[in-house]
Amino acid sequence: MADEKSIQVATAAATRELGSGDAAGGFGIYKYGYGYWVRVCTAIAVGVLFLAGSAWAWNQVQAISLPSKGHTLAVDAAGDAAELPTGQTIDLLGVNADNQQQVIGNATIMSAADRAVSIGKATMLNDHVLADARFLRPAAATAGAPAAPAVPIARITNVPVVQPVYVQAGVAGLIALVGLWTIFRYVGSKPSSVEFLIATDEEMRKVNWSTRKIIIDSTKVVVIATFLIAGLIFIFDAAMQWGIAKPIIGAGR
Numbered sequence: 001m002a003d004e005k006s007i008q009v010a011t012a013a014a015t016r017e018l019g020s021g022d023a024a025g026g027f028g029i030y031k032y033g034y035g036y037w038v039r040v041c042t043a044i045a046v047g048v049l050f051l052a053g054s055a056w057a058w059n060q061v062q063a064i065s066l067p068s069k070g071h072t073l074a075v076d077a078a079g080d081a082a083e084l085p086t087g088q089t090i091d092l093l094g095v096n097a098d099n100q101q102q103v104i105g106n107a108t109i110m111s112a113a114d115r116a117v118s119i120g121k122a123t124m125l126n127d128h129v130l131a132d133a134r135f136l137r138p139a140a141a142t143a144g145a146p147a148a149p150a151v152p153i154a155r156i157t158n159v160p161v162v163q164p165v166y167v168q169a170g171v172a173g174l175i176a177l178v179g180l181w182t183i184f185r186y187v188g189s190k191p192s193s194v195e196f197l198i199a200t201d202e203e204m205r206k207v208n209w210s211t212r213k214i215i216i217d218s219t220k221v222v223v224i225a226t227f228l229i230a231g232l233i234f235i236f237d238a239a240m241q242w243g244i245a246k247p248i249i250g251a252g253r
Helices: 002-018 036-062 164-189 191-205 212-252
Strands: 068-075 089-095 101-112 116-119 135-138 151-160
Touching: 036 164, 036 191, 164 191
Parallel strands: none
Antiparallel strands: 068 116, 068 151, 089 101, 089 135, 101 116, 135 151
16 A cells, blocks of 8 residues: 555656656646646736726826927817918017017928818917917018918817827836736746745645535524624613613613
8 A cells, every 4th residue: 555655656756757847838837737726816916907907007008298399289260270381480479468479489380171270389479388379370571561361270289299098008018028027027927926826726626615405504503693792782782771780770760
């Protein structure tokens, strides 16, 4: 009997030794096939954490203000912007304290549509900012020429150098790639961490899991015992109130 047990132990050790390297078709995974469920569950848990981090980074990057390559000026009236040719220089007008229009900067039209004008970097005067602009009009071709009618600006939108969604996708994708590398490194290829997971899987196989009947019977015992203990406490409490507290209170009166 002892010899059979020794043979079984030797056979298991030899099998383990054969699997100590990268098994064929194992994609470089250390001890491919050992500790399967513990390694899979660990990889899933780590993957969920990194996916949550990617989602968090996606929302955080959305709030970052990216450098601007220009702006889009939306106008109120349809057709007013379409008459402005590409390359046209326009004056940006603000409103002073006397409610009069005044030139606060100028810009060059990059493109024009029905209700919007895309401009390059605007040149502002006297410490004004683009947000102060309320009207736009074509710049006069010559000095002293009559000014064109001003077009009201309804909204100014920043045009970033890179679309925010690309930056969001890049940051989230980078975190996901780091997560994949971490999973492969510590769950798949690093001997020390893989040996720990394999040992955990072996210990889990030794656990004697309770059957459905045992769990139900144990639950019934706990519930019944809880009610019995609660009933005994209630009886003792009532007895103490009537046997001790009431005579004392009555004597005090």
